[in-house]
Amino acid sequence: MKILHVIDTLNAGGAERVLVDMANMLSKAGVQIEVLLLQDGGVLEKDLAAGVSVHKLRRTNKYSLKKALATHRLCKRFDIVHVHMRHCYAYIHAVQLSFGGNYKVAFHDHYGNIGIDKKIPVTLRLPSAPKFYIGVSRELCKWAAEYLKPAKQFLLSNIIMPRHNVDHENAVGNKAIMIANIRPTKNIDFAIDLSNAMGFELDIYGQKSDVEYYDQLTSKISGNVNIRIIEGVTDFSKLYSDYSIALHTAKSETGPLVLLEYMAYGVPFVSYKTGEVAHMVSADLPDLFVDNFEVENWKDRIDKIKQNNDMPRKLQTIFRDNFSSEKYLQQCLEIYQDIVAY
Structure with a gap:
């Protein structure tokens, strides 16, 4: 079985990290895995295993026939083209529509705003x-x-691959960490x-994903030496041992991947209740999740979590x-086998 994973870059992000971990895991298991980057590399490229080949399209014009043909010639060498992100799927679908090819395209949807934005993009209609x-x-x-009605549909909750074996103990002090693109x-x-x-x-x-929002935040914390934005x-x-609590305040998520990382390293956190991790974990650890944005409720949860010395182990x-x-x-293997057999 030959699988090509496709994404635009390997800059820091949840979908990018999933691709890297998935490619490494499958490659180690003996699956032939290669990666196509529609634009160029990124900081996470160095984390790919040595056995995973990387192709860089370096596309600057999405309407370039030359680049589309190069993409087609690569894709047709694989049984499954596993595409991450909606805009990347739109491009691969257009390439296959233009040039044909018997390869099967699997779309891996990481869209994080589904809780607040359920409209159907034109490219997915x-x-x-x-x-x-x-x-x-x-x-x-x-x-x-409900809206796309695929022939085959699969739930594949995110995971992360911890890089170190670290036992986090409840840190003293009042220092919080938040990991989130701006x-x-x-x-x-x-x-x-x-x-x-x-x-x-x-x-x-x-x-810095949104410059205007970044500017609003930097203006808000101007002169406040206790709050820093670090890129x-x-x-x-x-770094986790430096912090006594982690925060996750996103209004909508599908994972989120960062909560898995906090869990893997035993970092106590409080999060807004959204995404698959909250769905799977909240029954066992309900104190970790808040279903509103009332400051007093978050303060109560943080105080409670910090007092639970057994939380890192849990x-x-x-x-x-x-x-x-x-x-x-x-x-992953079962999904690929199901797709190939269809």
Whole structure:
């Protein structure tokens, strides 16, 4: 079985990290995996295993026939073209529509705003809707079943591959970490308000995805030495011991991947209740999740979590029981076998 994973770049982001971990895992299991980047590399490219070949289209004009033909010639060498992100699927679908090819296109939907935006993009409307759909959350799969009606649909919840074996103990002090690319859906301004209300230090790690929102945030924290926005970091595993709590305030998510990372490293967190991780974990650890944006409610939850010295161990146990790489690999292989057999 030959699989080509497609995405635009490997800049820091949740879908990009999923692709890297998935490609490495499948390659290690003996599956022939290659990666096509529609634009260019990125900071996560270095994390791909040595055995995973990377093709860089370096496309600057999405209407270039030369680049489309090069994409077609590559794709037709594979049994399945596994496409991450909606705009990437639109391009691969257009290429296959233009040049043909017997390869099967699986669309892996990571769309994080599904909780607040359920409209159907033109590029996903029938008859362009994907035949094979992979959603990272139940909410995405429910949306796809209603509006896209794929021939085959699969739920594949995200996982992460911890880089180090670190036992996090409840850190003392009042220092919080937040990992989120800078865009309005992440609701970072609420995290700032919360930190100010609690007298916390807050380090926000993320890439500048929305310049206007970034400027609003920097203006808001101007002169506040307790709150920092830090760009360019991709490996947080050795930083977590500096923080007593992690925050996740996004209004809509499908994962989110960062909560899995907090769990893997035993980092206590409080999060808005959205996404597949909240769905799977909230029954066992309800105190981690808040269903509103009332500062007092978040303060109460944070105080409660910080006082629970057993929380790091509980988080790591739930991560091992529910998000193992072995289980994820088996799901991936079953999905590919189902698609190939269709």
